[in-house]
Amino acid sequence: MSTRRLLTALGTAACALTLAAAVPMFGAPSALAAGKTIDWSKVPEAKTVLFYPGQASFEWIQTGTDHGGARSFTKKGETCSGCHAEETADMGKKMVTGQKIEPTVIPGKRASIPLKVKAAYDADTLYMRFEFPAGPHNDAPNATGGKMDPDNEVKLALMIDDGKVEAADRSGCWASCHADAHDMPSAPATDKLAAIKGIDTSGGYVTKYLPESRTAVSLKDEPRGGWDKLKSQAELDALLKEGKFLDLARFKSGKGGQSEDGYVLAERVLKQNAGATFTGKKEGDAWVVTMTRKLNSGQPGDHVLQPGKSYTVGFAVHDDYARGRFHHVSLNLRLGLDADGDIKAVKQ
Numbered sequence: 001m002s003t004r005r006l007l008t009a010l011g012t013a014a015c016a017l018t019l020a021a022a023v024p025m026f027g028a029p030s031a032l033a034a035g036k037t038i039d040w041s042k043v044p045e046a047k048t049v050l051f052y053p054g055q056a057s058f059e060w061i062q063t064g065t066d067h068g069g070a071r072s073f074t075k076k077g078e079t080c081s082g083c084h085a086e087e088t089a090d091m092g093k094k095m096v097t098g099q100k101i102e103p104t105v106i107p108g109k110r111a112s113i114p115l116k117v118k119a120a121y122d123a124d125t126l127y128m129r130f131e132f133p134a135g136p137h138n139d140a141p142n143a144t145g146g147k148m149d150p151d152n153e154v155k156l157a158l159m160i161d162d163g164k165v166e167a168a169d170r171s172g173c174w175a176s177c178h179a180d181a182h183d184m185p186s187a188p189a190t191d192k193l194a195a196i197k198g199i200d201t202s203g204g205y206v207t208k209y210l211p212e213s214r215t216a217v218s219l220k221d222e223p224r225g226g227w228d229k230l231k232s233q234a235e236l237d238a239l240l241k242e243g244k245f246l247d248l249a250r251f252k253s254g255k256g257g258q259s260e261d262g263y264v265l266a267e268r269v270l271k272q273n274a275g276a277t278f279t280g281k282k283e284g285d286a287w288v289v290t291m292t293r294k295l296n297s298g299q300p301g302d303h304v305l306q307p308g309k310s311y312t313v314g315f316a317v318h319d320d321y322a323r324g325r326f327h328h329v330s331l332n333l334r335l336g337l338d339a340d341g342d343i344k345a346v347k348q
């Protein structure tokens with residue numbers, strides 16, 4: 001490149017930068033929305049207790065010989081929260097110590113994590129704030145340096161259902177948690193994975209999926225689950241269009257904080273910077289994570305959120321460099337946008 005062309009190019013770049021910086025000052029709506037600060041002191045705080053679930057899959061939940069609540073859940077329409085809301089900390093102790101459905105104990109790991117949640121919205125955006133205590137480090141067995149995901153000290157994820165996924169309104173994330181997923185008891189051998197086209201198994205395992213995406217799911221007979229009974233692509237496309245998916249967004253603490261957005265239907269789809277935007281940092285002894293997300297992003301795999309309506313939500317925190325199922329989760333909760341809910345999003 002000649003010196004003159006180089007100078008011109010530099011000049012253009014500098015000009016572009018100046019313009020970009022100037023846009024928010026002139027009030028581009030999206031830039032303003034992203035930069036808007038919510039007065040969280042005016043927003044009611046909801047509290048829940050996330051617990052360590054071990055290998056409690058959706059199949060385990062629905063099998064009477066495994067789970068005391070199976071019959072009421074499957075036949076009488078009971079909800080997880082209806083039976084367990086007040087006792088999640090005690091439940092977590094049973095799995096985290098290996099007393100129940102957990103073959104890989106991480107000595108010292110917390111049984112439960114209290115989570116504070118606040119939510120607000122305006123004309124086009126949902127804002128959420130999460131706070132939970134940072135915990136001690138405990139070496140995970142079979143993990144280099146004791147850290148399963150050494151890049152991310154914590155991750156925080158939420159799922160949203162708008163009433164179309166079977167039983168998700170009563171079980172939150174459980175509709176997506178199966179006995180044949182990563183590190184679960186019926187996980188298929190890695191050499192079998194390539195046989196099924198249409199889902200990404202390159203990680204060496206099956207990710208979350210919904211029963212709707214399969215032709216059959218075995219609750220009791222081994223192997224449990226239905227990872228390889230995938231419906232046709234045309235059927236899956238139709239389900240996505242009908243809103244039969246769990247909307248998913250996730251914060252990862254590594255590299256100064258990363259935002260992922262996606263959904264669960266035939267598998268877990270998560271892409272970086274695809275909608276939801278998170279910030280998060282440790283403030284004293286607590287992690288504080290905030291999220292902004294368009295009420296209507298126009299993206300497939302994002303539910304359209306409407307003021308006056310409530311949605312079932314589920315939360316998960318991976319603390320202490322955990323990955324996969326070694327997380328803490330909530331039961332089914334409701335998020336209401338100026339509507340009924342455990343978490344009440346208020347307009348600001």
Ligand code: HEC
Binds near residue numbers: 053067078083091174
């Ligand atoms: C009708 C009430 C009821 C419902 C609904 C119910 N459970 Fe349970 N659950 C029980 C009982 C009873 C036990 C056994 C408790 C024991 O053995 O002390 C149990 C045990 C568990 C355990 C093992 C830990 C423990 O404390 O024993 C997990 C995990 C669990 N349930 C999760 C769920 C989830 C998730 C859902 C919803 C998808 C759910 N339950 C729905 C009643 C229920």
